[in-house]
Amino acid sequence: MISNLKSSGEVKTAIDEVLSHIGYIVVGQEEAIRQTIISILCGANALLEGYPGLAKTLTVNSLSKLMDLNFSRIQGTPDLMPSDIIGTHVLEERGGKREFSFQQGPLFSNIVLMDEINRATPKTQSALLEAMQEKQVTVGTQIFKMDKPFFVLATQNPVEQEGTYPLPEAQCDRFLFKIKSQYPKFEEELEIVNRFTEEEREIDSLKPVLGRENIINLQKMVRQVPVANDIKHYAVDLVNKTRSHKELIEFGASPRASLGLLMASKAKALIEGRNYVNKEDINEMALPILRHRIILNFEAERNNFDADAVIKYLLK
Amino acid sequence: MVNVRKEVSRIKRRLVLTKFFDCFLDSVLISLLISSFLVFFGLSFLLALGVGGGYLLFGFIRSAKKSSISEIEKKVPGLEWQLRTAVDNFGKNNGIINDLNNEVATKVGFVGFYDLISGKRTIKRFGGLIFLGVLLFYIQSSGFNLIDTVEELGGEGVGSLTGFFGGGETSIEDLSEIQGEGSLAELGGKELELELGTEANRADLGSEGEYKQDSGGQSYNGRIGGSQDKTFNENINLDEKSIVERFYNNLNK
Structure with a gap:
C-alpha cells in the first residue's frame, strides 16, 4: 500500500496504479472512473447515469477495495423507507436493562452506492440530503457523524422513467458530478467477452493501493492546489453565463457549481501530477459539473439541444 | 524555500x-x-x-x-x-x-x-x-x-511638379516651351537654323559660319558666331564688329 503522499507527482503515480488495478476488473469506462475518483478526492458525491450492465456497481466496489474503504449498496425501490438506509432504534437488553440503541443503516459507510435513486420515494431521497451535504445524520435528537471519507454514488437509468421520482433540483445540486456512463467500444466489449468468459476475476483479489488516511490526506492536498486568478474568473464567468443565456437556459447553475468546478479542476490537476490548474481542466470539468444544474428552456429543447450541447456552446 | x-x-x-x-x-x-x-x-x-x-x-x-x-x-x-x-x-x-x-x-x-x-x-x-x-x-x-530618372525617360512637366526639389542646374534639353522654337532665317541661298543654347544665347551657324560677304565687296573668312553670357561680353574683334553687326541685321530682317 502506498503511504505518505506528498507531491503531485506521487499522487499521479498512486492514482495511475489505482487505475491500472481497476482495469484488471473493469474494461473501459476510464472517464467515468476518473471522474468518480475526482469526486471522492473532492469529498463530494456523484450521480452516475447509465444503462444497466455498464459496470457501475463493479466500478464503485472495486474502488472501495483499492482504497481500503467500507462499501455498501442500497437498491432504490418505491417502498424503501428512510429508516432502511439511515438506521433505526432497536430495543436491546444489556445487564438486565432494556434500552433503545441506534442500529446504523447501510448509509454509515465510506462509499455508498445508491442504485436507481430515482426509484426511491422523495422522502427517502431527502433522507440522503443531510448525509450528503453535512456528512451527518440526525435521528430524533441525536446527531451521528459519518465516517470520513464519505461518498455517495447514486445511479439512475436514463430510460424507464415510469414509476420513478425524478430528483428535485435541490438534491441534484448536491451532487458534484453527473457522470455519464457510456456503452463500451467494440474492442472493449470484445475484451469483456474474452476476459469474463474464460476466467473468473474476483473483486476480492484486489489489494488496497491507497489507505483511508491517504484518501483524507489527498482531500486536503486537493484544497492546497493553487489556482491563478484568471482561472477563477474564467470558472465563475462560465457559471454566470448559465444564468445570463436566457435564450437557451431557463435556470442556471448555483454558486455551488463555481465551487465544484474549481475543486474538481484542482483534483483533476493533482491526479494528473500538476500543481496548478489550467483552462483545459475547467473546460473538461464543466460538462459533468453543469449538466445536471441547468434547466433548458423550451426553445433549446425544441431545437433538440441537450445540456451538454448548451455547455459546449457556452465554452466557445 | x-x-x-x-x-x-x-x-x-x-x-x-x-x-x-x-x-x-x-x-x-x-x-x-x-x-x-x-x-x-x-x-x-x-x-x-x-x-x-x-x-x-x-x-x-x-x-x-x-x-x-x-x-x-x-x-x-x-x-x-x-x-x-x-x-x-x-x-x-x-x-x-x-x-x-x-x-x-x-x-x-x-x-x-x-x-x-x-x-x-x-x-x-x-x-x-x-x-x-x-x-x-x-x-x-x-x-x-x-x-533625374524621370527626366531621362523624357517625362514632361516634372520640373514644374518637383520644382521644389530642383536645386541645381537643369539638364532639360527641350527648352522650346521656355525659349521658343528655333528660328530659320534665310541668308542668301542658304538656310540657317539658329539655335539658342541653355547657358547663353548663342547663334551657332555651323559650317555656314564660313560666310563670305559679297554684297559689300568685302570678304570675311573667320568664324562668325556670337555668344552672350550674363556679362554680355561678346567675343568679336572690334575690327570685325561692323561685319558681324551687318550679319545680325540681315538676320533680323
Whole structure:
C-alpha cells in the first residue's frame, strides 16, 4: 500500500496504479472512473447515469477495495423507507436493562452506492440530503457523524422513467458530478467477452493501493492546489453565463457549481501530477459539473439541444 | 524555500529588455524605410531619424506597459499557467505551492533573452534591415534620384511638379516651351537654323559660319558666331564688329 503522499507527482503515480488495478476488473469506462475518483478526492458525491450492465456497481466496489474503504449498496425501490438506509432504534437488553440503541443503516459507510435513486420515494431521497451535504445524520435528537471519507454514488437509468421520482433540483445540486456512463467500444466489449468468459476475476483479489488516511490526506492536498486568478474568473464567468443565456437556459447553475468546478479542476490537476490548474481542466470539468444544474428552456429543447450541447456552446 | 518573487521580477526585467530590443529594431527599420524614401527624392534623411526615435520612445513605453506574465507564458510554453499561478499565490505556503514555486523558479532560471524574442520575427526584421540598408547605400552611392530618372525617360512637366526639389542646374534639353522654337532665317541661298543654347544665347551657324560677304565687296573668312553670357561680353574683334553687326541685321530682317 502506498503511504505518505506528498507531491503531485506521487499522487499521479498512486492514482495511475489505482487505475491500472481497476482495469484488471473493469474494461473501459476510464472517464467515468476518473471522474468518480475526482469526486471522492473532492469529498463530494456523484450521480452516475447509465444503462444497466455498464459496470457501475463493479466500478464503485472495486474502488472501495483499492482504497481500503467500507462499501455498501442500497437498491432504490418505491417502498424503501428512510429508516432502511439511515438506521433505526432497536430495543436491546444489556445487564438486565432494556434500552433503545441506534442500529446504523447501510448509509454509515465510506462509499455508498445508491442504485436507481430515482426509484426511491422523495422522502427517502431527502433522507440522503443531510448525509450528503453535512456528512451527518440526525435521528430524533441525536446527531451521528459519518465516517470520513464519505461518498455517495447514486445511479439512475436514463430510460424507464415510469414509476420513478425524478430528483428535485435541490438534491441534484448536491451532487458534484453527473457522470455519464457510456456503452463500451467494440474492442472493449470484445475484451469483456474474452476476459469474463474464460476466467473468473474476483473483486476480492484486489489489494488496497491507497489507505483511508491517504484518501483524507489527498482531500486536503486537493484544497492546497493553487489556482491563478484568471482561472477563477474564467470558472465563475462560465457559471454566470448559465444564468445570463436566457435564450437557451431557463435556470442556471448555483454558486455551488463555481465551487465544484474549481475543486474538481484542482483534483483533476493533482491526479494528473500538476500543481496548478489550467483552462483545459475547467473546460473538461464543466460538462459533468453543469449538466445536471441547468434547466433548458423550451426553445433549446425544441431545437433538440441537450445540456451538454448548451455547455459546449457556452465554452466557445 | 525559493524566492519565486525575485525570479519573476528578473524575468519581467528581461521581458522589458526584449521589448526595448524589438522596438529598437522596429525603429531602425522605420528610419531606414523613410530614409530610402527621402533620399530617393533627394531630401535629407534627418527627418527619418526623428520619426524612428519617436517610435522607439513611444513604442517602447506602450509595449512595456502592456507586458504581462501571460506574455512570458506564451513565449515559454513550459511555463503556461504555472507562472501566473505562482505569482497570484505569492505568500501562501504549503507543500504543493512550494513545489510549484520550485518548479517555476527552475524553469524561469533557464529562460534567457533568446527565449523571449520571437525568432522568426527577428529574422524577418534583420532581413528587412539588410535589404533597406543595401537599398539606401545603393541610392546614396549612385546619386540616383527619382527626378533625374524621370527626366531621362523624357517625362514632361516634372520640373514644374518637383520644382521644389530642383536645386541645381537643369539638364532639360527641350527648352522650346521656355525659349521658343528655333528660328530659320534665310541668308542668301542658304538656310540657317539658329539655335539658342541653355547657358547663353548663342547663334551657332555651323559650317555656314564660313560666310563670305559679297554684297559689300568685302570678304570675311573667320568664324562668325556670337555668344552672350550674363556679362554680355561678346567675343568679336572690334575690327570685325561692323561685319558681324551687318550679319545680325540681315538676320533680323
